[in-house]
Amino acid sequence: MSSSRLCWPTPNGLPALGPSVILAACVLLLVISASAVELDLVRLFTAIPRMFEFASHLLVMPDWEYLPTLGVNMLQTIEMTFLATSIALVISLPLGVMAAANASPHPAVFHATRNLLTLMRALPELVWALVFVSAVGLGPLPGVMALSFVTVGFMGKFFAESIEVVDARQIEGVAAHGASWLQLRTFGIFPQVFPDFVGTVMYILDHNLRAAAILGLVGAGGIGYDLVMAMRMFDYDRLLPIALSIYVVVTVLDRLSDRFRRRLI
Amino acid sequence: MSTLEVVRPPLPKKPFNPTPVWLSGWLVVMWLIIVDLDLSFETLLYGAQDIVEYFSRYSTPDFADLSRYVELLMQTLATALWGSALAFIVAVLLSPLAARNLTPNATVYRIARETLNFMRAMPDLLLALIFVAALGLGPLPGALALGIHTAGFLGKFFSESLERVDAGVYEAVSATGASRLQVVMYAGWPSILREALGYTLYIFDRNVRMAAVLGLVGAGGIGLALHDTLRMFNYNESSALIIVILITILIIDYLSTWLRGKLN
Amino acid sequence: MSKIIIKDVAKRYANGFEALKGVSTEIPAGSFTVILGPSGAGKSTLLRTINGLETPTSGSVQIGEQTVTHASLREVRSQVGMVFQHFNLVDRLSVMTNVLTGRLSHRSWLGSLLYLFQRCDMDIAHDALIRVGLTDKAWNRADRLSGGQQQRVGIARALAQQPRVILADEPVASLDPVTSEEIMGLLREICTRDGITVVVNLHQVELAKRFADRVIGLNEGVVVYNGAASGLDRATLSRIYNRNGDQVDEQLETMLAYA
Numbered sequence: 001m002s003s004s005r006l007c008w009p010t011p012n013g014l015p016a017l018g019p020s021v022i023l024a025a026c027v028l029l030l031v032i033s034a035s036a037v038e039l040d041l042v043r044l045f046t047a048i049p050r051m052f053e054f055a056s057h058l059l060v061m062p063d064w065e066y067l068p069t070l071g072v073n074m075l076q077t078i079e080m081t082f083l084a085t086s087i088a089l090v091i092s093l094p095l096g097v098m099a100a101a102n103a104s105p106h107p108a109v110f111h112a113t114r115n116l117l118t119l120m121r122a123l124p125e126l127v128w129a130l131v132f133v134s135a136v137g138l139g140p141l142p143g144v145m146a147l148s149f150v151t152v153g154f155m156g157k158f159f160a161e162s163i164e165v166v167d168a169r170q171i172e173g174v175a176a177h178g179a180s181w182l183q184l185r186t187f188g189i190f191p192q193v194f195p196d197f198v199g200t201v202m203y204i205l206d207h208n209l210r211a212a213a214i215l216g217l218v219g220a221g222g223i224g225y226d227l228v229m230a231m232r233m234f235d236y237d238r239l240l241p242i243a244l245s246i247y248v249v250v251t252v253l254d255r256l257s258d259r260f261r262r263r264l265i
Numbered sequence: 266m267s268t269l270e271v272v273r274p275p276l277p278k279k280p281f282n283p284t285p286v287w288l289s290g291w292l293v294v295m296w297l298i299i300v301d302l303d304l305s306f307e308t309l310l311y312g313a314q315d316i317v318e319y320f321s322r323y324s325t326p327d328f329a330d331l332s333r334y335v336e337l338l339m340q341t342l343a344t345a346l347w348g349s350a351l352a353f354i355v356a357v358l359l360s361p362l363a364a365r366n367l368t369p370n371a372t373v374y375r376i377a378r379e380t381l382n383f384m385r386a387m388p389d390l391l392l393a394l395i396f397v398a399a400l401g402l403g404p405l406p407g408a409l410a411l412g413i414h415t416a417g418f419l420g421k422f423f424s425e426s427l428e429r430v431d432a433g434v435y436e437a438v439s440a441t442g443a444s445r446l447q448v449v450m451y452a453g454w455p456s457i458l459r460e461a462l463g464y465t466l467y468i469f470d471r472n473v474r475m476a477a478v479l480g481l482v483g484a485g486g487i488g489l490a491l492h493d494t495l496r497m498f499n500y501n502e503s504s505a506l507i508i509v510i511l512i513t514i515l516i517i518d519y520l521s522t523w524l525r526g527k528l529n
Numbered sequence: 530m531s532k533i534i535i536k537d538v539a540k541r542y543a544n545g546f547e548a549l550k551g552v553s554t555e556i557p558a559g560s561f562t563v564i565l566g567p568s569g570a571g572k573s574t575l576l577r578t579i580n581g582l583e584t585p586t587s588g589s590v591q592i593g594e595q596t597v598t599h600a601s602l603r604e605v606r607s608q609v610g611m612v613f614q615h616f617n618l619v620d621r622l623s624v625m626t627n628v629l630t631g632r633l634s635h636r637s638w639l640g641s642l643l644y645l646f647q648r649c650d651m652d653i654a655h656d657a658l659i660r661v662g663l664t665d666k667a668w669n670r671a672d673r674l675s676g677g678q679q680q681r682v683g684i685a686r687a688l689a690q691q692p693r694v695i696l697a698d699e700p701v702a703s704l705d706p707v708t709s710e711e712i713m714g715l716l717r718e719i720c721t722r723d724g725i726t727v728v729v730n731l732h733q734v735e736l737a738k739r740f741a742d743r744v745i746g747l748n749e750g751v752v753v754y755n756g757a758a759s760g761l762d763r764a765t766l767s768r769i770y771n772r773n774g775d776q777v778d779e780q781l782e783t784m785l786a787y788a
Binding site: 026029030033034036037038039040043044047050051054075076079080082083086118119122123124126127130131134135136139140141144210213214217218221224227228231243246247250251254 | 291294295298299301302303304305308309315316319320339340342343344346347350382383385386387388390391394395398399400401403404405408474475477478481482485488491492495498507510511514515518
């Protein structure tokens with residue numbers, strides 16, 4: 001009759017080495033860090049009723065008088081996003097070229113720019129926002145500064161990566177007709193990477209909207225401030241409207257950017 | 266010598282190029298935003314000197330409290346790790362349901378998709394605030410917030426990868442009489458495993474940055490320490506903290522890029 | 530045992546296109562049947578109604594005692610193996626694991642979740658690999674094999690199901706002539722030795738003449754020939770391959786070329 005000994009589909013019947021090692025390593029890391037993250041299942045389970053209680057607090061009539069302010073602050077958040085992304089776009093175009101191995105004017109420039117971009121995106125926006133608030137005061141200015149700064153780091157990197165995978169033969173074609181250094185990049189490289197650029201910008205806009213929504217936490221403008229204040233002052237009638245407006249704006253931008261991307265490419 | 270008059274057949278009418286319109290529209294919008302946000306270029310310029318002076322205050326980092334910083338850093342990394350693990354598990358469970366070619370029916374698809382979108386849309390900071398309110402201070406609410414928020418991203422990535430697998434492969438496995446779950450396990454995941462792991466590493470990278478920052482709302486980690494030192498204008502310690510955070514993020518970034526390179 | 534009864538099957542798509550218009554036929558158990566016809570004749574559609582990959586708009590398909598319905602789909606499919614034109618193997622998995630996917634309908638959900646198989650499943654898969662002559666490649670990744678080898682893995686996967694019927698949808702269309710011969714020979718040998726009913730879609734008339742017992746000629750969704758392979762004379766082939774009512778006999782070669 002058939003044997004019912006179980007085994008894996010490998011020559012020796014044991015699970016494959018690669019996946020097993022990776023799995024074991026991950027489990028090990030999680031176990032080691034469990035205490036650092038203060039993992040406490042009891043605490044989690046006892047918190048569940050509190051979560052429901054909190055959720056029930058949210059389901060109250062919204063603070064109607066607050067809604068106009070909400071609208072203004074959401075608009076501010078959206079404006080910060082677009083402005084910061086635009087500023088970053090203008091700066092990232094030349095930086096991206098300089099950070100691309102096949103388009104950079106000089107190897108030294110290439111390495112310097114690459115490292116600069118890595119540093120620019122290393123710290124999260126909120127950290128820079130903290131620093132800039134400390135430098136120029138409260139308001140949307142430090143927020144836009146922080147957002148632009150970090151965005152250049154990411155956009156520059158993505159642009160450089162897109163440039164590095166262009167088809168060299170198309171570039172050769174343009175070069176063979178005596179194009180200058182700048183013309184080569186404008187007419188040879190740029191048309192090829194344009195779809196990728198659009199995708200990158202859309203993705204970054206999406207990310208920046210969420211980032212802008214929380215910069216207000218440290219006073220750098222936008223809806224984040226309202227959010228934190230509402231939590232701290234237990235203004236439950238404002239919390240749900242704020243959360244919902246963030247959700248709606250993010251989703252609308254998401255759908256719009258999908259459509260925009262399809263039209264452009 | 267006779268001169269021939271060149272008669273050229275007319276070219277088709279040049280299609281309307283909307284680019285100048287878009288470009289000027291964009292510039293107008295930017296200008297309007299600057300006005301509305303009341304951003305003063307003057308303040309920025311005049312403040313430039315101030316800013317240089319301001320940044321010079323960070324030039325002498327004070328590493329006296331380094332051991333505490335490292336401990337907080339471990340907490341931050343642990344938060345990111347557990348958050349990413351939670352995100353991975355949730356994403357693995359939901360993404361086949363959110364993949365058009367694997368989902369059992371349209372309703373389940375819609376619900377799964379919208380759930381993932383909702384998780385993505387909620388900023389992790391907001392979720393962290395809520396979880397801190399429910400669980401108290403510490404890294405655990407931060408891990409939960411990160412986990413739920415990034416589950417949305419990971420779920421979307423995974424389901425889009427699953428949708429890109431050749432339909433024929435799914436067909437072949439289900440033609441053997443396999444159940445939907447088996448099709449997902451044997452034709453879905455093996456086909457996208459490399460991409461999936463790459464995305465997961467990317468999300469872990471991102472979570473390390475966010476975990477550093479969640480401390481600002483009491484969700485543990487090094488962010489809280491930075492907030493305190495900055496608030497008390499303790500620039501030397503802030504500088505030390507920023508350097509510690511920076512080095513950690515750079516190391517994780519480098520490791521994850523290296524790992525992702527090996528996956529390809 | 531594994532007789533296929535196709536009763537009045539019609540398939541009409543949402544855009545109004547009628548792929549099949551009332552096809553009725555019986556495919557005897559253990560026979561090697563080839564379906565011939567020009568592109569768009571409905572060969573693929575007909576084949577796929579047998580294992581439920583297409584649902585007929587009207588009519589029914591019965592395999593042995595069992596009717597193909599939405600409820601019986603998995604049970605039917607476990608008894609019907611399928612071989613595809615583009616092989617449809619899971620590229621990143623080993624040859625052995627690909628063949629083992631043929632055993633999935635016999636595995637519990639928990640076991641298959643963990644990629645666990647029973648010893649007897651491994652033996653059946655091993656036997657299938659011996660049958661197709663690929664044991665030395667058992668642990669290679671499926672995408673590292675040549676086209677002919679990949680198709681043999683596909684056949685091994687079907688064999689691992691221990692099926693009553695094997696369907697092959699243009700199994701050699703992506704292969705060179707020599708390899709095509711090998712694959713058709715393999716399918717024929719399986720049919721003769723194991724008594725499995727084999728139904729193959731082909732567009733190469735020569736292969737049909739050499740390997741088939743019976744031929745079903747399909748043109749624009751209607752059966753225009755249903756008989757022995759030896760009956761494939763010029764007149765029959767004209768009927769099968771003519772388009773838009775062309776009757777000219779001398780243009781047969783051209784018609785076959787464009788089929």
